[in-house]
Each structure stands twice: as structure tokens, then as C-alpha cells.
Amino acid sequence: MGLEFTTGRLADTVSWARKYSLFQYPFVTACCGMEFMAVWGPRFDIARFGAEFPRFSPRQADLLMVVGTITERQAPILKRIYEQICEPKWVVSFGVCASSGGFYQNYSVTPGIDLVIPVDVYIPGCPPTPEQILDALVMLQKKIQDRDTWSQRNYEIQEWTKKQAEGTLAKR
């Protein structure tokens, strides 16, 4: 009886803890990086949201920030970096280039990184303003709290399927 209730609350608490300690891996490839640096600076100060630490190893990060143009040649590298991040992991697509290819509609640029890896929050703009980035971060935090990101959903679906197979799924 109480277990269901407890784990529900526990998951909420864990999500709450997770959303205020995002460790980002900045995958910065192009001009959008300039705005990204501004967000780190004291004026906009991403540290207020608990996400100030850049980690330059994917194994220490949980938020992949894809900042800038991703070419077809880079896409396998991006995928590999994504796979190296431990679960649960989140992806923010920063700027129109990463989200849709932007104005580079040609042979060399990937038309949106969501063709390669799952994306949780898209930020439009070329480049986006720092306010948009903070907005996106708050959106991501809300998604994490709701357990509505790709990685968390995937986990829950797997658990659900496993429990269903075992027959240990809690009755409602």
C-alpha cells in the first residue's frame, strides 16, 4: 500500500534535486557560442538556476547543450557524445542551426539534430538571446520535475514493461 505512495513522492524529490543541479556539457561548434558565454557571465548568470558548471567530459555531465551548426560529418560524433552521457540525460538544442539546420539548407548541414539524438527543449533564434536561454532552462527544469523528458520517459516505460512482464505492476 504505502510503497506506491512513497516511491511516487521519492521520484518527485529526486526530480526536484536533479533539476537544480544540472551539469552541462557544452557542445559548442559555431557563433551561437558567443551568446552562450554571455549566459555564463555575471550579468545573466546561469548559476542562479544551479546550472553553471561546464563539464568537459560527457561522463560527468547530464545536460548536453548543442550550441551551433552540426554538419553531417559531425553528427556521428554528437551521437557518440550523447551515448557517453550517463542516464538520466537531457538535451537542449540551441539556436536554429541545431534545431532545424537554419539557413544552411544544403549538402553539408544536418537539418535538425533531432534526426540524430532526442531533444528535450528547442531554443529558436539566430543566435537566441540570453533571456531565451534562461527561459529554456526553466522549461527544462519543469520538464524534469514532471518526469517528461525523453530519458525519464524512456526509463519509466522500460520499468513499466518490466514490471508488467513480471506481474508486479501495482494495481490502481
Add this chain to the structure above:
Amino acid sequence: MSQEVLQKLQQHLGENVLEVHDHRGDETATIEAKTLHDTCRWLKKTAGLEFDMLVDLTVVDYLEQGRTPRFEVVYHLYSIAQKHRLRLKVGIETDTPEVDTVSDLWRNANWCEREAWDLYGISFRNHPELRRILLYEEFEGHPLRKDYPKAKRQPLVRRPREEFEAVVRGSGIGNKRTLI
């Protein structure tokens, strides 16, 4: 200033110079492709000319203008010693787009020529290592040729569609908090 260079070039090559012009200092000579390597060596080694720097090497595709020869390889030369410039052009036929390498004269031509091969498919005779430089090996065709389809993509990785759909289908589960 470098009109002298053009005159010297014309004297040296005679009728192998097909066309020259010098509009406001952009001295340009179109020469026969077969004389290219010798001419370049002569331009580099002759006292008073001394073109010791290859500034750039590019290609133009005149498909839409319907010109023959279709491709034109352009060499921008500069002399650090004499401070003068020259632009050399050679026309290349469509069926065998081939020209002699100049990478033995100017070493930066090595990468420039690889780029020209990568994007335009011009092959350079006697080049030490003619392979793609900007694009990946799996790429087929030469994208800056005007007959390459504009929106054609050759991706290396794509997510499988099912992976998408499985998660979207199950998207309600995460919100019903009693399940786990």
C-alpha cells in the same frame, strides 16, 4: 605595375596565352592547360618575377553559362619579394577534368587541390595524396558542381523512426505518477 609581368608572360608563352586583361590592376591571363606546370615554375623561378606565394586556388563551374571548357581553375599568385600579383586561369574539359598539380612548387597547393577535388571533382595529375579534405569518404559526388542537386543530403547517421515512436506512444506514462 604588373602589366610588365603580363607582357613577359606573353613573350614567354606566345600563343599559349589565350586571353589577358588588366582592369584596374587585376592582371589576369588565361593559358593553355598543358603549359600550366612549366609556366608556374617559370613564374616562380625567374628573377624579376619571383611569384613565391600561392594565395589561393579555386575552381569555377560554367555549366549554366554553357561555356566550353566547362571548368576553369584559377590561381592567385603573389610575389612577396616584388610585391606584385597575377591571376592565372586554365580551362578544363568536362569529360576528363584533369590538370597538373602545382603542389611541388607551392606546398599549400596540396590542400587547395584536395579541396578542389573534394568539391568540384577536378583531379590533379601527380598530386601526392588526392583524397577528400572537407567532406567524408562516404560522400558521393562533388557538391559544388552546378549539376549536384541542391538539397541532396548524404547523412552518416539517422535515428531509427521506431525509437521516436515508442517513446511518443508511451508519453502518457510518465505523467501518471502511480505507475512506478
